[in-house]
Amino acid sequence: DTEVTQTPKHLVMGMTNKKSLKCEQHMGHRAMYWYKQKAKKPPELMFVYSYEKLSINESVPSRFSPECPNSSLLNLHLHALQPEDSALYLCASSQGSVADSFSYEQYFGPGTRLTVT
Amino acid sequence: AQKITQTQPGMFVQEKEAVTLDCTYDTSDQSYGLFWYKQPSSGEMIFLIYQGSYDEQNATEGRYSLNFQKARKSANLVISASQLGDSAMYFCAMRESKNSGYSTLTFGKGTMLLVSP
Numbered sequence: 001d002t003e004v005t006q007t008p009k010h011l012v013m014g015m016t017n018k019k020s021l022k023c024e025q026h027m028g029h030r031a032m033y034w035y036k037q038k039a040k041k042p043p044e045l046m047f048v049y050s051y052e053k054l055s056i057n058e059s060v061p062s063r064f065s066p067e068c069p070n071s072s073l074l075n076l077h078l079h080a081l082q083p084e085d086s087a088l089y090l091c092a093s094s095q096g097s098v099a100d101s102f103s104y105e106q107y108f109g110p111g112t113r114l115t116v117t
Numbered sequence: 118a119q120k121i122t123q124t125q126p127g128m129f130v131q132e133k134e135a136v137t138l139d140c141t142y143d144t145s146d147q148s149y150g151l152f153w154y155k156q157p158s159s160g161e162m163i164f165l166i167y168q169g170s171y172d173e174q175n176a177t178e179g180r181y182s183l184n185f186q187k188a189r190k191s192a193n194l195v196i197s198a199s200q201l202g203d204s205a206m207y208f209c210a211m212r213e214s215k216n217s218g219y220s221t222l223t224f225g226k227g228t229m230l231l232v233s234p
Contacts, residue, residue: 041227106164110159111161
């Protein structure tokens with residue numbers, strides 16, 4: 001099973017709301033990632049968790065708060081977002097840690113399309 | 118300077134024809150990995166093929182092959198016998214070591230492929 005699931009598929013939220021995005025994988029992967037993708041652009045890395053510890057934070061604003069409750073789950077908590085944060089948020093996972101073999105491909109989920117009003 | 122360059126914003130091909138999507142990369146690392154992903158309009162990033170910097174043979178996966186020319190720093194994707202379902206955005210990506218010891222994916226800007234009947 002090479003599946004990464006993400007919920008919800010679509011999310012509309014106001015600038016004062018608090019919401020969470022959820023990502024789950026059952027492939028035994030030890031690295032999980034959050035990406036942000038604007039229309040017609042490549043994905044931009046936000047966070048990386050390796051063995052359930054935050055390894056990389058690409059200078060993401062604090063209104064985005066990641067959480068990795070266990071090796072299969074990754075959450076992204078959202079608070080006081082801006083309209084420019086509207087995008088497709090992709091979760092991915094890969095075997096091993098980010099410092100491991102170059103051959104570890106990342107498996108992506110279907111994404112959550114977020115609209116901030 | 119861009120690490121991954123995809124010079125073709127859009128490509129058109131007729132069904133059953135072969136098509137080559139270009140990708141050049143820039144790195145000073147000796148060890149790195151090159152990936153191609155497909156992203157249909159639904160949003161999910163689908164892993165297609167991987168080539169390691171030390172791999173002597175070009176990678177192949179079904180109808181996908183990677184034309185790896187290390188001296189020219191190019192890693193072009195060849196899709197044989199195009200199908201209507203191949204219409205999608207295609208991203209070339211590279212994984213290299215950063216000074217911190219972590220390696221993450223860097224994506225090109227993508228090429229939109231349209232397959233016509």
